[in-house]
Amino acid sequence: MTTALSLQMLEAAVEQCYDAILVTGAELDAPGPRIVYANPAFCRMSGYAHEELLGRSPRLLQGPETDTATIERLRQCLREGRRFEGTTVNYRKDGSRYCVEWHISPVRDAQGRISHFLSVQREITARLQAEQQRELLASALNATADSVLITDRAGTIVFANRAFEAQTGYPVAEVLGKTPRLLQSGQHGADFYQQLWRNLERGESFRSTFTNRRRDGSLFHLEQTITPARDADGRISHFVSVSKDLTERVEKEQALQVLAFTDKLTGLYNRSFGEQQLTHEWNHARRYRRPLSAIMADLDHFKAVNDTYGHACGDRILALLGDTLRRCVRKSDTVIRWGGEEFLILAPESDAETAAQLAERIRCAVAALRDPQVQRLTISLGVAQLSGSEETAQLIERADRALYAAKAAGRNRVEIADGVPA
Structure with missing residues (x-):
């Protein structure tokens, strides 16, 4: 490729380049380097025609918002013959401002002397x-x-x-x-x-x-x-x-829900919620013809505890009993504070014999408790299995009768209600 053809191709590339290209002389005395060439992209960016730029200093593009520190750094790089990169605000011919990104490099002749400066610029207003x-x-x-x-x-x-x-x-x-x-x-x-x-x-x-x-x-x-x-x-x-x-709101709502169905003293379900659970388990047992048993439990001689040691001690004993009942039952069982010192345990999928075994486990666990004031505690329990025809009230009544039979027989024992479920 001939030198002339190479120069033509280079000139065409510069003329058609997307980036703005400006070439100045190397003189640094005031007013500084003068423009010797500007490609069409530079003219479009600045609003000046090529003829209006030739022989003038690039300072004509500066204005009130041009960063003086950046310009001083530019001049220092030119004096030292170093490459410069920077951004600032310039002004078009019509006075409108635009942001420009510069890359200025010194151009040296065959003897290594700086003859020109080549500035490649890109408007970055939209990007900024x-x-x-x-x-x-x-x-x-x-x-x-x-x-x-x-x-x-x-x-x-x-x-x-x-x-x-x-x-x-x-x-x-x-x-x-x-x-x-x-x-x-x-x-x-x-x-x-x-x-x-x-x-x-x-x-x-x-x-x-x-x-x-x-x-x-x-x-x-x-x-x-x-x-x-x-x-x-x-x-x-x-x-x-x-x-x-x-x-915070959800936790408050959950706390209110817990208060609505929990007995504050023992942490067990209260009677209101317990009655709902009883109805739920009764419906399940009747629909699927599955066994359901109820255990009614009552702490022995609790009135004497309150009378002798006071209600604070009685409350502590009830809370202790609640913890013990929770530990003894299965996950599927429901423990309810039915009233006072009386507790109801619902045992789904359990016949009378299985429920009686659970009741005996509870009795032994309570008998093993030792309180610093009361010392030994005992509990009596009555077990009843749901029959095919009875309602919830009848089931509870039979479990209650079995409980009183255990009390009458000397307390600290388990009794199973009479009758074989149909």
Whole structure:
């Protein structure tokens, strides 16, 4: 390839280059280097025609917001013959401002002397504005008290705000590149998440109350809305999750629910809730023709405990008895404080003989207790198995009669109600 052809190709490439290119002389005395060439991209960027630029100093592009420190650093690099990189604000011919990114290099002749400076420039106004908007958005999202999480289309986390850190205990840097699955608590079934993804894939928001797990393993509750975000072509590109922490409210509601069905002194179910459980177990036993037994238990000589040692001691004994009953029964059994020192144990899937074995285990456990004041405690128990025709009240009445039979026979014993279930 001839030198002339090479020069033609180089000139064509520079003329058609997307980046703005400016060539100046190497003189550094005031007013500084003068422009000897500007390509069409530079003319479009600055608003000046090529003829208007030739012989003039690039200082004509400077204005009130041009960074003086950057210009001084530029001049120092030129004096030392070093490459310069920087950004600043320049002004077009019509006075409008624009942001420019510079790369200026010295051009040396055959003797190694600097003969020119080559400046390759690119307007970055739109990029800086976009970055400023992103920074403003990130600042706003970090200022909100609600947790904000953004994932890409595949569900990979690309942004989390400071409220997310406070809510979950996960530093943002630790979750970027991961998925929200790390928050799952196991409290929601597969159908919950399937419905979530069905909504999102249809381009619909999904809103629900989530129970998630923090970094330290503790659970927290939140009202969460997940919304698809679309790109310029209308395709779903990201998912935005905004969450409000409901932990305090949910825990208060749960505490109220516990108070509604729990006996405050013993921590067992109270009679109101116990009656509901009795009806539930009775319906199950009748529908599926399965055995159900009831054990009525009463602490022996409890009135004497209250009279001799006072009600504070009596309350302590009842709480101790509640703990003992909980330890003795199966997970499927229900222990209810029926009233005063009287307790009802519902034993589903148990015939009278099996329930009597459970009652005997309870009796032995209570007999083994030792209290600093009362010393030895005993309990009497009556067992009844549901017959095919009786109602709940009749079952409880038969268990109660068996209990009083145990009392009459000397206490600290188990009695089974008469009658064989039909």
